[in-house]
Amino acid sequence: MHSPIHLVQSVKWPQHQCRRLGAQFTACSRHFAHESVFCVRASQMCDGTQNCPYADDEDPTRCLFHRLSMEEMSRIRLAFSHLTEKGKPRKKPIVWSDEQGNVRDQNGDFVV
Incomplete structure (x- = not known):
């Protein structure tokens, strides 16, 4: 586990200061x-x-969006992994399940 990195007080643009540490850093909120x-x-x-x-960093609203983004x-x-096999177009159709559990193909049609 990494501790948050502490910067100086009264930084005008905290997000900019954190990004200077690297693109993977973000600023925690401040109330004042x-x-x-x-x-x-x-x-x-x-x-x-x-x-x-x-x-x-554990805000439920932010984390809901974060989890949905990761999913x-x-x-x-x-x-993308189904689109190609070793750099060649895939011959099998792509199928996926929607939110209701229905199986659909790449055109959005139901697969039986």
């Missing part, structure tokens, strides 16, 4: 401008451990 800036790694977001002083990326990766 004079508060210190803490930066956490993106991998620490929504991991079940509070790293930011106000726990915004969507998994679906996209799966779709």
